[in-house]
Amino acid sequence: MTSIHTLNQIIADAASAPSAHNTQPWSPRMIGDGEAVELRVARTRTLPASDPTGRDTLFGLGAWLEAFSVSAAAHRVDFDVELLPALADPEAIVHARSDEPVLRIQLRRAPDDGADGQGSGTPNENASPSGSASGTGAHEHGTAVHTPGSRSAAAGGAAPASSAGPDSDRQLLASRKTVRSDLAPAKGLVIELASSLPDWLRLVPVDADDLRHFSSLGTADTLRDPAVARELAHWLRLHPTHPRYHVDGLNDRVLGLPAVASRLVSPFTRNRRLREAAVRIVTPVGELWRRALLEVPVSAAGEDAPAAATAFVLVADSKLLDLGSGAEVTRVLNSPLGLPPERVLEAGQALMRLWLMATARGAAFAPASEIIDSSLAQGELRYRLGLSRRDVPLFVTRVGAARDPNPPRAPRR
Numbered sequence: 578m579t580s581i582h583t584l585n586q587i588i589a590d591a592a593s594a595p596s597a598h599n600t601q602p603w604s605p606r607m608i609g610d611g612e613a614v615e616l617r618v619a620r621t622r623t624l625p626a627s628d629p630t631g632r633d634t635l636f637g638l639g640a641w642l643e644a645f646s647v648s649a650a651a652h653r654v655d656f657d658v659e660l661l662p663a664l665a666d667p668e669a670i671v672h673a674r675s676d677e678p679v680l681r682i683q684l685r686r687a688p689d690d691g692a693d694g695q696g697s698g699t700p701n702e703n704a705s706p707s708g709s710a711s712g713t714g715a716h717e718h719g720t721a722v723h724t725p726g727s728r729s730a731a732a733g734g735a736a737p738a739s740s741a742g743p744d745s746d747r748q749l750l751a752s753r754k755t756v757r758s759d760l761a762p763a764k765g766l767v768i769e770l771a772s773s774l775p776d777w778l779r780l781v782p783v784d785a786d787d788l789r790h791f792s793s794l795g796t797a798d799t800l801r802d803p804a805v806a807r808e809l810a811h812w813l814r815l816h817p818t819h820p821r822y823h824v825d826g827l828n829d830r831v832l833g834l835p836a837v838a839s840r841l842v843s844p845f846t847r848n849r850r851l852r853e854a855a856v857r858i859v860t861p862v863g864e865l866w867r868r869a870l871l872e873v874p875v876s877a878a879g880e881d882a883p884a885a886a887t888a889f890v891l892v893a894d895s896k897l898l899d900l901g902s903g904a905e906v907t908r909v910l911n912s913p914l915g916l917p918p919e920r921v922l923e924a925g926q927a928l929m930r931l932w933l934m935a936t937a938r939g940a941a942f943a944p945a946s947e948i949i950d951s952s953l954a955q956g957e958l959r960y961r962l963g964l965s966r967r968d969v970p971l972f973v974t975r976v977g978a979a980r981d982p983n984p985p986r987a988p989r990r
């Protein structure tokens with residue numbers, strides 16, 4: 578049996594995972610004396626306005642699972658993951674209004690515990706949240722999907738984040754970097770990162786100027802919605818006197834805001850009446866800004882793809898996934914996520930591996946989710962990159978070497 582102390586360490590490491598607005602939407606609960614861990618979505622830690630499909634929450638949970646996996650490997654702990662029906666329930670994922678766990682991590686007994694310890698390393702065959710016996714599909718299509726809990730890469734074929742072994746992978750968890758400042762290009766990095774992905778996920782390079790335009794359009798478009806603006810204000814902690822400054826959310830330091838600006842804006846994020854006043858100003862400004870940006874011409878996909886990519890989109894190709902037959906395929910493609918939720922969770926795991934690989938190469942990520950969140954910005958991005966209807970863009974980020982080698986880290990609860 579894994580000791581409670583070890584399991585607590587693994588759970589603490591898993592909490593280093595990234596999450597949108599640093600909401601930390603995970604709520605792990607140990608079962609028995611370290612037999613298993615059940616993962617729930619933490620109440621009040623989702624973003625129903627800015628993340629109405631649940632994609633960001635699933636990405637956060639996937640990243641958490643990957644961080645758990647990295648730490649478990651370093652502690653020589655094996656486990657199996659069972660995905661549970663709540664993973665497909667928007668009440669649980671989008672609104673966090675369910676007490677049902679979304680997945681269960683069953684710790685395997687170590688060989689010297691008397692168990693055989695020779696587990697297959699395969700995911701639980703009942704791992705589909707729909708309850709079918711099809712599994713996570715980790716072995717379908719010959720993909721290189723990581724098998725949670727398997728320390729033998731052969732079982733899932735996933736590339737480790739570093740080539741220096743599980744202990745150094747665990748150290749990467751603590752040094753993973755997210756920045757909002759300029760990044761120096763890291764030559765060949767995007768190509769290198771792309772090589773670690775299963776075949777249904779790919780990285781599409783984006784030109785730096787295009788990214789700036791789409792990001793502005795995405796910001797203007799999403800902030801037009803008062804609920805999105807309110808949600809963002811709720812997760813901002815712009816002054817150390819904020820009661821949750823050291824707990825969660827986005828503070829002035831991680832956002833790189835000058836002290837004067839954050840001092841001025843801080844009351845508008847904390848006082849309800851001031852916040853409403855700010856929302857009343859921000860939303861029409863967003864509308865005007867959006868209209869101006871829509872006048873900027875965007876060229877269709879062509880041969881002018883960027884030579885040295887400093888940004889990429891993580892894209893899922895739903896054609897390469899077994900989505901069932903006939904009406905079932907249509908149901909999945911027309912669903913808000915456009916993919917089965919367990920695939921989005923898996924993409925979150927893959928994203929975390931990319932982030933750790935980038936860390937091992939001294940690079941940081943500067944995400945720009947507003948491009949995916951805004952249907953307008955996403956539409957222009959799709960047009961510019963020539964994405965097909967079956968391509969699902971999941972995450973956009975700049976990548977490269979940060980100017981500050983030790984950027985401030987977001988707090989954890």
Ligand SMILES: Cc1cc2nc3c(=O)[nH]c(=O)nc-3n(C[C@H](O)[C@H](O)[C@H](O)COP(=O)(O)O)c2cc1C
Pocket residue numbers: 593594595596597598599632633634636637640753754755756757826827943944945946947986987
């Ligand atoms: C799904 C997802 C979406 C994110 N979107 C953004 C974004 O649009 N802009 C941004 O600056 N950071 C974004 N982030 C980064 C988070 O803000 C960051 O992970 C969080 O604040 C914790 O900080 P850390 O990554 O340094 O631990 C995103 C992270 C995830 C997992």
